Amino acid sequence: MLKNLTFKAFTEITKTATITVDQHGGRAKCLQRLVRLDMPVPTTVALSFDTVRQIAQGKMTDVDAILDFFGETPLVSVRPSAEGADWGGPGAILNIGMNERRHAVMVQRRGEDAANAIYLRFIHTYAVQVAHLDADLFPAVRNPLRSDVAEALRIYELETDEPFPEDPAEQLAGVLRSMARAWEGTSARLLRKARGAPENAGLGLVVQRMALGVGADESGSGVMQFINSTTGRAQITGRYMSQSQGRDALADKHAAIFLTRDPRGHSLEELAPGIFDQLVGLGELARAKLREEMQIEFVIQEGELCVIDAVRVARTARANVEIAVGLAVDRIITREEALLRVPPRSLNELMHWQVNPEAVRDVLLSAIGASPGAAVGKLVFSSTRAQALAAQGEACILVKRETSPDDVRGMHAAHGVLTAKGGMSSHAAVIARGLGVPCVVGAGHIIIDRRARAMRLPDGRLFEEGTVVTLDGSAGEVLAGEAEMLEPALGEAFQTLLGWADEIRDIGVRVNADTPQDARIARTFKAEGIGLCRTEHMFFDDDRLTVMREMIFADAPEDRADALRQLLPMQREDFTRLFEIMEGLPVCIRLFDPPLHEFLPADRQGVVDLANALGRPVSDVQARIDSMTEFNPMLGLRGVRLGITVPEIYEMQAQAIFEAVIALAEAGTEVVPEIMLPLVSAQREVEILQSRIEQVAAKVRAERGAIFNYKLGVMVETPRAALKAHAIAELCSFMSFGTNDLTQMTYGLSRDDAGRFMQTYVQQGVFKEDPFHYLDKEGVGELLQIGAQRGRKANPRIVLSICGEHGGTADSIAFARDAGFNYVSCSPFRVPVARLAGAHAVLTRR
Missing domain, CATH: 3.50.30.10 (Phosphohistidine domain)
Structure with missing residues (x-):
């Protein structure tokens, strides 16, 4: 019965032992995989999560039974083994079992310098990490003497009122207790929570026979990896240091040597070519069998190689893409797995400096x-x-x-x-x-x-x-x-990965593009059309701004129409260029949306300059500006409301769109533009503007003797529009949900001001995330689902999309796909992110 309990508490890592990530952690499982590959891994024992929890609660496991795995004079290390590789954990402790007796034997076998260094290292580590003494009490000594060891023992006894423990079992118990309690501490909990670990995340521990890295023959320690962590390209990197332990070679680069031959200094390849070749072979084996690029931590003990550990190579996002694609090209992993190994959001790092x-x-x-x-x-x-x-x-x-x-x-x-x-x-x-x-x-x-x-x-x-x-x-x-x-990294691996994503995803990806430059970038990133063209951004050039201001100050509809006629050819050219760049792909044009006062000056000098340009008294200009002031302009006279009360603007834009379509048709390209009405909240708004736009279309057809088609749709940005989608959808070819304004109106939050307190709200759990950053699936998401369901029930052929900034985030894209939306539209540099996220949405639901 006792033997069975002992087996459950700790298990020797062998090829057939029951070692699992969710009970013993990732390091323990990786070491078992290395053992199964017949790598020279020292004897290792894994303690389960439950065992470590009990130790933290004061129930020490049978340390004598653990040490029995390591012979009569055990010398071991202890390392953490959390379930997640990035969840952290207490630092490794080496050379457990060192005492006066072991020191004397080591002096005889390996010399006094090596014995002193190992013993002093253990005293320092134990004193600081287990006894929690001040590290400043134990200054670093490069070539310690026996007297330095004696002084460290004296300081320990002075500070703790008890002698340094000689019994290896007592030492190991102290180490296990310290590491278990450190994992349960408040600081450690907060840190791993920030890294994505669950609240009840467990810690395993691995106890391993020491490979000393010191001795008369060539001995030392190092790390080796086979790709560059920044670029992901093949390159042997790392360091090796003679007469060292752990990861000393990385900490002391002045004393360490290179791995491969290098004109800057000595290398392991020259010092121990056989060991070097053996390591390269083990790296290739690990890549093929573990299906990952691994960093190998190794020790050379008097000419013999030991593999202490292997961890997934730390990497940048650009390196991760290169590695995932490389593994798939070499058929070590599937394309689908390669796609899932690249978080969509990480592509942002590749597309920018x-x-x-x-x-x-x-x-x-x-x-x-x-x-x-x-x-x-x-x-x-x-x-x-x-x-x-x-x-x-x-x-x-x-x-x-x-x-x-x-x-x-x-x-x-x-x-x-x-x-x-x-x-x-x-x-x-x-x-x-x-x-x-x-x-x-x-x-x-x-x-x-x-x-x-x-x-x-x-x-x-x-x-x-x-x-x-x-x-x-x-x-x-x-x-x-x-x-x-x-620099940005948009090379072959990037393009290959997105090509694979396009083969799998089943939701469309368009772009929010307002200018020809935006459209060209979108074509580079292979967007499937323009889902949102915000036409107001076309009116801020100096020549257009003057005309807009003339229109605003016009006193009669015919005067407004005269001013807008000056903008007609400019708008026609804008749309023509967009249609040309998109080469027949769909283009959805949102008619004018912002309140008119945004085109008026806000400072005194601007008012004076405008008065001079218009030939009006400054007082008249200021009075007109004051009369247009709104308490809440984002909820005032803008969008479809402006289109109804100042119809000349939408009529001019519709005419410009239709004339651009005719120009493209004459050049041999057929375009069916999508005209979108912003900020709709009532069916009657759509009816009024639908009639006016059709009148413009009929007029253009008659004047030009041309035949063309267009689609009319709405932007759903108000809660009422989502709730009344069944009535609105009867008049539309498409409904595009603008989640920026919809979130703002649903929450009653200003998206421009919420950043001032949003972090506090998230920290205190009022909101799980910033709803302007991550789509609120419970509130705003329910409105999206209601609008989609009611709209599609009233009009089964209606096309549904999301065109707010949420359209470029992975969780929103998955939500949109599940809700039956046809496509998402996002800013140009988010198009690759959306393409990959679309593939993830398919793969994670298979």
Whole structure:
């Protein structure tokens, strides 16, 4: 009975032993796989999660029985074995079993230098990690003497009021107890929770015979891997150090030598060519049988190789793609498995410049990373200045309290954007992602002085315009100076992986594109059309802005129509270019959406300049601006409401669309445009505008003698539109759900201001995640499902899509697919992410 209990508490790792990841951890299971591959792994015993929990509670296991596996004079190490490789755990403790008797024997066999070094190392480690003494009490000694060992023993006894334990069983019990309790500590719990571990995550421990790495013949320790962790390409990397233990070779690179021949110094390949070749063979074996790129930790003990451990190679996202594709190409894993090994979100790192993860980071401030990638540039505090520097060929980082539509040109010119206000779906965040520009938002602790053209940090430091910084939109940080950067990685592996994804996914992926540049990027990333073209962004160029302002100040409908006629050829050219670039793929054009006051100046000088341009008194211009002011413009006269009350705008846009379609038809390309009405909440709104757009279509057909078709749909952004989808769908060919505004209206939250308190809400569990970043499936998601079900019941042929920023996140895409949506649409640089996420949605549900 006792033997059976002992077996359950701890198990020797053999080829046939019952070792599982969920009971003994990943390290224990990996060591068993190495044993099954006949690698030279020292004797190892695995303690289960339950055993370690009992030890933490004060119920020590039978340590004498564990030590029986290692002979009469055991010398062992203990390492953690959590279920998840990234969940952390207490540090390894080596040389357990060292005492006065073992030291004397080791002096005879391996010399006093080696014996002193091993004994002193164990005393230091035990004192700090088990007895919890101050590490400063035990200074590092490079070549310890017997007197150094005696002094360390004296300090231990002085600090603990008891002699250093001599009994190996007592030592092992102390180590196991310390490591078990460290795992259960508050700090450890919080750390592993942050790394994605469940609250009740267990810890296993492995006890292994020491391979000393010291001795008269060639002895030492090192690590070897067979790919570059940054690029993922084949390259033997690592270090080896003679007369060392553990991972000393990585910690002391001055004393360590290279693995392969290198003109910069000595190498293991030259020192021990047989061992080197053996390691290379073991690496190839591990890759083929473990189906992964592994880093091997090894020890050479007097000319004999021991494999201590093997772990999955740490890697960047770009390396992960290269590795996954390489393993699939070599038929070690399937294509499907390769796809699942690459998290969709990680592709952001490949599509943009990034700060080298190995570079030194001098972080000035941290906020919300709203658009991935990194950029180096000079600080500027106005869009005008950003455009001026861009014209001179200089890179800049645009800093604003918050951005508005008239900052779009400045954002185009800038290499990065930083705002004090905003969240994941604020104007700056949405536009930056569309442009592929790195962006950090919500840095509310900075003070921006536009007149002085400077920003001040909370610690008082002042950064004036022209100061060079690095903005990291992936990490949400601004770094001092010019950081070391990595180029985008859109090579063969990237393209191959996405090609495999396209073969599997069954949900469409379109792009949110407002400009020809956006459309060209989308074609590069193989978007299947444009799901959202926000036409208002076409009106902010200087020549168009003047006409828009003339239209706004017109006193009669015919005067508004006259002003808009000046914009007609410009809009027609805009749409023609988009249709040409997309080459017959579907293009969904959202008619004018924002409130008109966004096109009016907000400062005194702007008002004066506008009055001069219009030939009107400044007082009249200011009065008109004041009359258009709204308490809540996002819920005011915008979208379809503007289309009904100022019909000339939509009529001009519809005419421009139809004339562009005719131009493409004459050039041999058939286009069926999709015209989308924004911010719909009532069936009657659609009826009114449907009639007016059809009148424009009939007029154009008659004047041009042309035949063309178009589709009319709505953007579902209000809860009422989702609830009344059955009535609205009867008049539509498609319904596109704008999850940015729908989330804002469902929650009653301003997406531009929520970033100021959202982190607190998430930390305190009010919301699981930021609903502007991750789709709220329970609330907003239910509205999506209701709208989809009611809309499709009323009109079985209706096309359903999501075109908010959630359309580029993996969990939203899976949700949309399950809910029966036909496609998602996202910003250009999120198209590859969406393509891969679409494949994941299929594979994870098989």
